[in-house]
Amino acid sequence: MSKIDRVPVREQSPDIRRSNFEEVSFGYNEEEAVLEASRCLNCKRPMCVSKCPVSIDIPGFISFVKERNFDKAYEILSKYTSLPAVCGRVCPQEVQCESKCVLGIRGEPVAIGKLERFVADWALENNFKVDSDIVFNGHKVAVIGSGPSGLTCAGDLAKLGYEVTIFEALHEAGGVLTYGIPEFRLPKDKVVKPEVDKLKDLGVKIETNVIVGRTVTIDELISEEGFEAVYIGSGAGLPRFMNIPGENAKGVFSANEFLTRANLMKAYRDDYDTPIKPGKRTAVVGGGNVAMDAARTALRLGSEVYIVYRRSEEELPARREEVHHAKEEGINFELLTNPVEILSDENGWVKGIRCIRMKLGEADSSGRRRPVPIEDSEFVIDVDSVIMSIGTTPNPLISSTTSDIETNKKGCIIADDDGRTSKNRVFAGGDIVTGAATVILAMGAGKSAAKAIDDMIKNK
């Protein structure tokens, strides 16, 4: 194999995986990882690092993989990320680190994500832990939300000696990693739980079933419970709907509801109590990663699935890998298509989705060509289930119950690059600040905020 060719990653075949929830990608074994790592040129000025939101020393960890020194590789990763097994799986490496790899100019970039995953999985499998001798500094910080942003912020602060408590509204930690991303992309017991447990090993406390804004307010956490700083990483949780006729028919779900039932509540398993209603034929509206996840989950539950997206394939916001996997599994793509009405039967159940064909016009504010409807092109896709996956907006629970915290027109909390909000001692980051984005950006925000919180407390 020449330096140009990337070591392929083994995957479950599409025919088999379309009816199970096992992980699609098997990842590299040791031989494959070492071989792939040997492709890395170890650039003096590594551009990959500049495109990593948490600035992982990528050539550094890869050079240890080359030497089969996996524990050292893991130690390097651990310095920068608390969730390497997660990042190695769900980061959009193709537009971040891997997009800048010099090898990518003439061939395929180094599979940085797959190598990160390999090292992290190796550490989990071998129960390898980085020694840490944390000395508690006596300061208490509260973190709201146990998703990628909150976990990262908590982990970094714990390493600095803070006594950190994470407050989680649901019964399980992990945020979107737990309720949103399906098992076949991110296994919960194998990856998410162990990575969360590593934080507990650092002394981070996680209080589940606490809905900040309802169970306790931020003001109370500061004034009554003695937290010196609060980091809000509560995510962008409220699903958006299209406001088209028929949207409240039975059989219309938000992707959040569908995925929460499947992932958090394990509704796809017979031994769990939560019901789920996959249709025989399902339309998933939207083209992001969440839409792919919902579509592939519905498929695995036995549905014939259509992705309905108003722009063309080129503009699909989902990762290429996920679109590719979805196609391999047999998801149908109705591109340049926009729903106008959901039709229901006499019992109130969905029986079809009326759509209109679109064409691309002038570029809009996003820089993408705006889809415009083609006259007289309406048609109906016969489906008995519709999953809306057109984005989410910030949850107002915290902003509406916290004094002096500023939000913008979209309801996002306003924070500077280090996560400082308008409210003294209160920081925020991740989707609650940016609107729905990626796991790794949320982690980057958690990291910056941890540093800013440390500065604030140390310098007061």
Next chain:
Amino acid sequence: MFKILSNEMIAENIYKMDILAPRVAKSAKPGQFIIVRVDDKGERVPLTISDFDSERGSVQIVVQALGHSTKKLVSLGSGEFVKDFAGPLGNASDFISEDFELLRNKKVVFVGGGVGAAPVYPQVKFFSDLGICTDVVLGFKNENFVILKNEFESLNANVHFCTDDGSFGFKGLVTDKLEELIKSKNIDIVVTIGPMIMMKFVAELTKKYDIKTIASLNTLMVDGTGMCGGCRVSVNDEIKFTCVDGPEFDAHLVDFDEAMSRQSTYKEEENHKCRLDGDLNV
């Protein structure tokens, strides 16, 4: 894990449970609800709060055991634990934040049905504690289903029990009793909690008399924090989420037919039963 302090059957298949949940008890207000998950494999079940004691750290719920999950819940005895107990969820009743002197001059009627009588209790108690006497109309299928009789009677309120067959109290529907009250008193506000169908008919009646009416909706939901959107209802033709925008809405603007239809989404699923199913004849 949350400890069950007591569990008592108070009517046919209806149980009153006290759960130790200090954080919830401390913040709970009339009008709010909780989500309970019995064990690792359980679903998240929303249930209204029927009382709370912040000093003791306990929250009381009234549960009708109908489906798999509620049956599992009521089978637990005192000293046992439920896995998760999250709350309080939803907005507190508007009354809480109103000027008490203004409230004093209002004639309020509460209309509850079936286990919906339970969440009426903390609201009536709130008024009673302020020294304001309200009218309360509570409807049940028959005397075997009457709940919280002593609790309601201990409050400063005119309580009117109704049963379909007249086996206890007034014979007839809550709407019949309510119409009597409307005709005899100058009623300002009606608050209704119970099966959707009952709330729909209450709303239709009060609309005729142009009386402001608030309904507390019990919709399907998963997380209770706004995330799943499963609890969406049309209020004045706008989509609202019961968990973050409600659970109380202007009853005259709620699309009850749609809400009832949505509530039956998972009806066929063996393991799942809506908590109010089967008790529509109040």
